[in-house]
Amino acid sequence: MKIIPVQVVCFFSGFHLIVRTARLANSFSAKAGTWYKQRTIEKESTVSDSKRKRVIIVGGGFGGLQAAKVLRHIDVDVLLIDRRNFHLFQPLLYQVATGGLSPANIAAPIRGILRRQRNASVVLGEVVGVDPTAKTVEVHSAEPGEVKPHIERLHFDWLIVAAGATHSYFGHNEWAAIAPGLKTIEDATEIRGRVFSAFEAAEYETDTQRRSDLLTFVIIGGGPTGVELAGAIAELARKTLRNDFRNINPRDARIVIVDGQSRVLSNFDEVLSKKAEVSLHKLGVELQPNTVVSAIHPDSVELKSGDLATRIRTRTVLWAAGVGAVPLGRKLAEATGVEVDRGGRVLVQPNLSISGYPEIFVIGDLANCSHQTGKPLPGVAQVAMQQGKFVGRLISNQIRGKSSESSFRYHDKGSLATIGRSAAVADVGKMKFSGFLAWMLWLLVHIMSIAQFQNRVLVLLQWAWNYVTFNRSARLITESPHLKKSVAIQAEANKAN
Numbered sequence: 001m002k003i004i005p006v007q008v009v010c011f012f013s014g015f016h017l018i019v020r021t022a023r024l025a026n027s028f029s030a031k032a033g034t035w036y037k038q039r040t041i042e043k044e045s046t047v048s049d050s051k052r053k054r055v056i057i058v059g060g061g062f063g064g065l066q067a068a069k070v071l072r073h074i075d076v077d078v079l080l081i082d083r084r085n086f087h088l089f090q091p092l093l094y095q096v097a098t099g100g101l102s103p104a105n106i107a108a109p110i111r112g113i114l115r116r117q118r119n120a121s122v123v124l125g126e127v128v129g130v131d132p133t134a135k136t137v138e139v140h141s142a143e144p145g146e147v148k149p150h151i152e153r154l155h156f157d158w159l160i161v162a163a164g165a166t167h168s169y170f171g172h173n174e175w176a177a178i179a180p181g182l183k184t185i186e187d188a189t190e191i192r193g194r195v196f197s198a199f200e201a202a203e204y205e206t207d208t209q210r211r212s213d214l215l216t217f218v219i220i221g222g223g224p225t226g227v228e229l230a231g232a233i234a235e236l237a238r239k240t241l242r243n244d245f246r247n248i249n250p251r252d253a254r255i256v257i258v259d260g261q262s263r264v265l266s267n268f269d270e271v272l273s274k275k276a277e278v279s280l281h282k283l284g285v286e287l288q289p290n291t292v293v294s295a296i297h298p299d300s301v302e303l304k305s306g307d308l309a310t311r312i313r314t315r316t317v318l319w320a321a322g323v324g325a326v327p328l329g330r331k332l333a334e335a336t337g338v339e340v341d342r343g344g345r346v347l348v349q350p351n352l353s354i355s356g357y358p359e360i361f362v363i364g365d366l367a368n369c370s371h372q373t374g375k376p377l378p379g380v381a382q383v384a385m386q387q388g389k390f391v392g393r394l395i396s397n398q399i400r401g402k403s404s405e406s407s408f409r410y411h412d413k414g415s416l417a418t419i420g421r422s423a424a425v426a427d428v429g430k431m432k433f434s435g436f437l438a439w440m441l442w443l444l445v446h447i448m449s450i451a452q453f454q455n456r457v458l459v460l461l462q463w464a465w466n467y468v469t470f471n472r473s474a475r476l477i478t479e480s481p482h483l484k485k486s487v488a489i490q491a492e493a494n495k496a497n
C-alpha cells in the first residue's frame, strides 16, 4: 500500500476545512446581506449634503479601513479619500510579481468593502494638502479626458491620515529606474515583466557572459519581502520553468540576496533567521550578509563588505530594502509645525493625534509612534489596523461623550515569513517554529486577512493548484512605461558591452 505523506494529508484536510468554513460563511453572509438590504433601503450619504459632523480618512489601506469600520454605527459622516479605488493586500504582492497570483486576487474595490456602511462615502482623489486652521483637506481628482486636476477643499471635524509608505533609496533616487521596489500593483507587474523578460532574453542570447548576466537576479534587502521574492524566483527557475525553454536551463539562474545586516529576517528570532537561511540555501539562493550597495548600473551592482568592494553582473536588480513615508507626511508637518523623523514619518502623541491638533490623527506606516518602547512601532499591517481601531473608538467616544484610553498600546500577535513552497518561519509570542506547520499558519493567516470573501476563495484555489502542479499561471509580461524605459537602458548597456 502506498503511504500518503503526512504533509499532503494535512494540506488537503486543512484545505477541505477552509473551503467548508468559507462556504458556510458565504451562505450566512448572503442571507444576512439580503436581510440587511431590505431593512436599509435608504439613500447613501453624499459628500456635501449632510449636516452631521464629518470624519475624513485619507487612505483606504489597512489602517484607514479599520477606522472607517469602527465608526459604522456612529452618528457621523465618514468620508474616505484614496487615490486608488481599491484596497491592496500588500503582503501578497510578491506573488503577483512572480506570476503566482493575478493583481485582482489581492485587491478589493473600496466602494465594495464599504457598500453596506450607510454613513460612509468614498472619494477617488489625491490629498495634496491640509489646512489645519480652516480644517480642510485639498483633494485633486482627474476626470477622464481632463488635463488639469479638479481641485476640491473638503471640510473635516476630525481627520485621520493613513496614507502609508513608499520606497526609500537612501538618497539615491536614480536607482529607482533600474531597481524597482515592491509597493504597488504597478510595481508588482513591472517586476513580473522584468523577471520573465530576463528568461525570454536569455533564451535567444548567444553570448555566454550576457546570458549568465540575464539569468542573475539580485535582491537588495533580506527582510520578509526580499526573502519571499528570492524564494519565489528560485522556485520559478528550479521548478515552474524547468521544461519551458529550449536553449537555456532556467535552473542555472543565480539568485542573490544582499543585506547590510549579519542575517536575513533580522527582526525575527536568531534561530528562525538561521532556519530561513537553510531553506534559502536548499532553494539555491546565495546570501551576501554584511554587504551594502554602493552603486547600481543597468548591467551590474557594486557592493561593499567592510573594505572589500565587489561587483555582480546582472540585468535584474530588485529593491526590497528601504521604506519611507509618503510626501503627504511632510506636507502635514509643514502645515502644522509637527516634527517628522528622517524617513518622513510624522511624530505622533500617545493617543496618535499630532501635537497642538487633537482632532488630527496620523496612523499606520506614516506615523512614528514611539511612546510604548522608545522606538517607532514597526511598519506592519497589525500596527496600522490596531491604530485604526483605536482612533475610530476614540472619535466614537468623543461623539458619545464617553472617555477613552489616553494612550495607544500595540499588541504584537507575532510575525510570519514564507520561503517558497511548504517552508516558513513563525515568531508568535513564546512559540517559535518553522517548516510545514509554520507555512500552514502563514497560509491560513493570509487567506483570512484578504479583504473580500471572493478573493479568499480564488486565492485558496489558485494556491492549491500551484501547490499540486508547481504551476504559476499569471506569468504575463505586460507593457509598462517603466518596462519600456528599462528595455531602453538595457539596450544601451548591450551596446556598451
Ligand SMILES: Cc1cc2nc3c(=O)[nH]c(=O)nc-3n(C[C@H](O)[C@H](O)[C@H](O)COP(=O)(O)OP(=O)(O)OC[C@H]3O[C@@H](n4cnc5c(N)ncnc54)[C@H](O)[C@@H]3O)c2cc1C
Binding pocket: 058, 059, 060, 061, 062, 063, 064, 081, 082, 083, 084, 086, 087, 088, 090, 091, 092, 093, 094, 125, 126, 127, 128, 162, 163, 164, 165, 182, 183, 224, 225, 326, 328, 363, 364, 365, 366, 379, 380, 381, 382, 384, 416
Ligand atoms: C511587499 C510588502 C509586503 C508586506 N508584507 C507584510 C506582511 O507580511 N505582514 C505585515 O503585517 N505587513 C506587511 N507589509 C506592511 C503592510 O502592508 C503595511 O504596514 C500596511 O499596509 C500599512 O497600512 P497603512 O494603512 O498605514 O497604509 P497602506 O495600507 O499602504 O494604505 C495607504 C493608502 O493610502 C493611499 N494614499 C497614499 N497617499 C495618498 C494621498 N495623498 N491621497 C489619497 N490617498 C493616498 C494609498 O493609495 C493606500 O491605499 C508589507 C508591505 C509590503 C510593501
